[in-house]
Amino acid sequence: MPPKRKATAEPNGSHAPKKSKPYLHQPHPNAKQTEDFGIVLRQFYPPEMSNERCQAYINGELERPIETMQNACQETADKRRSIQPGSAVVHWFKSDLRLHDNRALHAAYQTAKKHGIPLIGLYIASPEDWSAHLTSPARVDFTLRILKRLQQDLGELDIPLYMETQEKRKAIPKRIVELCQNWGAKHLYANIEYEVDELRREAKLVRLCAENDVNFAPTHDTCVVTPGALASQQGKQYAVYTPWYRSWLRFLKENPDYLEVSEEPGSNPRNARKDFKDLFDCDVPATPKNKELSDAEKKRFEELYPAGEHEALQRLDKFLEEKGEKYEEMRSIVAGEHTSVLSPYFASGALSARTAVVTAKRANKNHLDRYEPGYMTWISEVAWRDFYKHVLANWPFICMNKCFKPEHTNIEWEYDQDLFQAWCDGKTGYPIVDAAMRQLRHSAWVHNRTRMVVSSFLTKDLMLDWRRGERHFMENLIDGDFASNHGGWGFGSSTGVDPQPYFRIFNPLRQSERFDPEGEYIRHWVPELREVSNKAIHEPYARGAEAIAQKNGYPKPIVDHAKSRDRALERFKGALQKS
Numbered sequence: 001m002p003p004k005r006k007a008t009a010e011p012n013g014s015h016a017p018k019k020s021k022p023y024l025h026q027p028h029p030n031a032k033q034t035e036d037f038g039i040v041l042r043q044f045y046p047p048e049m050s051n052e053r054c055q056a057y058i059n060g061e062l063e064r065p066i067e068t069m070q071n072a073c074q075e076t077a078d079k080r081r082s083i084q085p086g087s088a089v090v091h092w093f094k095s096d097l098r099l100h101d102n103r104a105l106h107a108a109y110q111t112a113k114k115h116g117i118p119l120i121g122l123y124i125a126s127p128e129d130w131s132a133h134l135t136s137p138a139r140v141d142f143t144l145r146i147l148k149r150l151q152q153d154l155g156e157l158d159i160p161l162y163m164e165t166q167e168k169r170k171a172i173p174k175r176i177v178e179l180c181q182n183w184g185a186k187h188l189y190a191n192i193e194y195e196v197d198e199l200r201r202e203a204k205l206v207r208l209c210a211e212n213d214v215n216f217a218p219t220h221d222t223c224v225v226t227p228g229a230l231a232s233q234q235g236k237q238y239a240v241y242t243p244w245y246r247s248w249l250r251f252l253k254e255n256p257d258y259l260e261v262s263e264e265p266g267s268n269p270r271n272a273r274k275d276f277k278d279l280f281d282c283d284v285p286a287t288p289k290n291k292e293l294s295d296a297e298k299k300r301f302e303e304l305y306p307a308g309e310h311e312a313l314q315r316l317d318k319f320l321e322e323k324g325e326k327y328e329e330m331r332s333i334v335a336g337e338h339t340s341v342l343s344p345y346f347a348s349g350a351l352s353a354r355t356a357v358v359t360a361k362r363a364n365k366n367h368l369d370r371y372e373p374g375y376m377t378w379i380s381e382v383a384w385r386d387f388y389k390h391v392l393a394n395w396p397f398i399c400m401n402k403c404f405k406p407e408h409t410n411i412e413w414e415y416d417q418d419l420f421q422a423w424c425d426g427k428t429g430y431p432i433v434d435a436a437m438r439q440l441r442h443s444a445w446v447h448n449r450t451r452m453v454v455s456s457f458l459t460k461d462l463m464l465d466w467r468r469g470e471r472h473f474m475e476n477l478i479d480g481d482f483a484s485n486h487g488g489w490g491f492g493s494s495t496g497v498d499p500q501p502y503f504r505i506f507n508p509l510r511q512s513e514r515f516d517p518e519g520e521y522i523r524h525w526v527p528e529l530r531e532v533s534n535k536a537i538h539e540p541y542a543r544g545a546e547a548i549a550q551k552n553g554y555p556k557p558i559v560d561h562a563k564s565r566d567r568a569l570e571r572f573k574g575a576l577q578k579s
């Protein structure tokens with residue numbers, strides 16, 4: 001059953017356009033440094049913004065991109081209502097590459113069915129967006145593989161999937177309108193992505209469509225609960241997860257339609273194959289040169305992460321069946337596989353978070369007929385994904401290389417290229433850190449616990465600017481998702497929303513002993529230490545395994561944890577006192 005709620009992003013109210021004051025356009029004093037260290041990509045974006053500009057967003061003096069989009073929807077509402085159906089309906093696929101439980105696709109199919117006209121699927125590959133958004137080659141490859149499956153699944157319903165590449169991302173809105181006109185389509189559907197570039201693009205597209213007699217207002221789908229729907233007692237967006245999560249659970253209890261899974265589309269009318277013949281045998285877009293994988297990587301990722309929503313749904317069932325019950329107890333153990341490894345499927349949209357929550361709830365009841373912490377803890381993890389998207393929609397400047405608290409940008413960071421490279425290469429001399437960084441290189445995925453360990457290590461032990469680590473993750477993860485990645489880095493570096501307090505600094509050795517007690521994870525990823533059979537594996541140079549480490553060329557620790565800890569405390573205290 002489709003939800004009864006409104007499927008489109010209707011605005012909260014009319015906003016007069018907010019005018020920006022000239023001083024708000026001044027860059028941050030460190031703008032040059034962040035550009036030189038590869039944090040701000042100047043070929044795509046302006047220099048790092050000032051903290052004052054962030055504050056203007058917080059104060060509501062600048063329009064948030066989500067408001068820009070809502071305003072576009074509101075201001076075109078009358079015009080959109082007057083648009084009559086054409087000869088097709090278009091669904092634009094983006095990060096929602098599935099038929100199952102896809103709100104906008106469902107609505108598109110309903111419109112097509114009501115008017116007896118065909119539904120057309122559209123996908124536009126944007127190499128410029130992939131470059132600007134640092135999309136990893138593994139994720140691009142995964143997307144293209146999923147598109148192939150999606151095309152087959154849609155084809156079985158006589159629905160074509162038209163795919164093309166647009167070199168210039170700015171050209172996309174105009175091109176979509178042109179395609180709608182070519183196909184005689186008067187209704188366009190798509191789900192909302194909450195990142196800044198995407199919201200601004202969609203706002204533009206809403207207006208352009210309305211001007212050209214195409215009805216388009218994007219749909220909320222990717223979060224279980226819509227961003228903006230939960231407010232604290234002061235009427236504000238929560239900045240702390242726990243009260244936000246309580247409110248999320250309460251909201252779903254009071255609004256059960258938000259957990260109603262949308263039906264898959266049915267078949268197109270017979271004439272679709274004849275009328276849109278050319279659209280059925282489209283090639284999947286080619287991989288851009290800067291995102292190519294080697295043959296070995298391609299084969300490896302195909303084996304590790306088979307493409308498509310069928311695989312995602314099977315994995316979900318298998319995980320809940322075999323590991324759901326023990327999730328709470330086992331989820332932080334880094335050796336073996338105790339978590340779902342569904343993040344690549346969530347990130348590409350091959351799996352809906354709603355379906356995941358509904359299935360876990362069902363598993364909870366079916367198995368035990370009572371509250372079971374394993375499933376509920378897993379649901380609360382899926383909720384973290386929602387939380388970070390809610391944060392992004394409310395504080396959009398986090399999408400522009402800024403911290404949630406802008407004053408944290410003033411922390412005195414290091415910009416040492418050699419230390420950064422040692423971290424990337426997994427050659428820091430801290431075995432748990434090195435194991436995780438090598439897992440990233442090999443699998444394009446890392447366990448959550450070790451993501452926390454390496455982000456803390458980069459920012460507290462090496463004192464390197466967290467944003468360089470954030471970029472490295474995006475460029476390498478198959479599940480790279482802006483909001484979750486930024487949230488994770490904010491947590492690890494104590495600069496984000498609901499972060500780990502800066503004075504609680506992870507000790508890599510203790511983390512290693514606690515979450516990889518037998519050293520299995522390290523042995524797997526760091527071959528130089530495989531011969532170390534005892535606990536010395538956590539700290540080979542200090543615990544009598546130096547002969548093996550040295551013989552196999554394993555590096556000595558590049559920093560002293562105790563000294564680094566003191567330095568980090570001083571730097572954080574210094575910056576926070578000044579602000």
Ligand SMILES: Cc1cc2nc3c(=O)[nH]c(=O)nc-3n(C[C@H](O)[C@H](O)[C@H](O)COP(=O)(O)OP(=O)(O)OC[C@H]3O[C@@H](n4cnc5c(N)ncnc54)[C@H](O)[C@@H]3O)c2cc1C
Nearest residue numbers: 339340341342343381382384385448451480481484485488
């Ligand atoms: C520094 C850092 C960077 C991160 N970058 C990303 C990223 O780019 N993309 C990404 O999807 N996750 C990211 N995470 C969150 C988390 O590490 C991964 O979602 C998780 O490890 C994925 O494994 P899984 O699917 O087995 O998770 P499970 O434990 O099975 O959890 C199920 C799902 O819940 C969601 N989830 C779980 N933990 C978190 C979390 N802390 N924050 C947000 N969502 C969560 C994910 O969608 C995940 O697939 C990051 C965390 C840190 C500390």
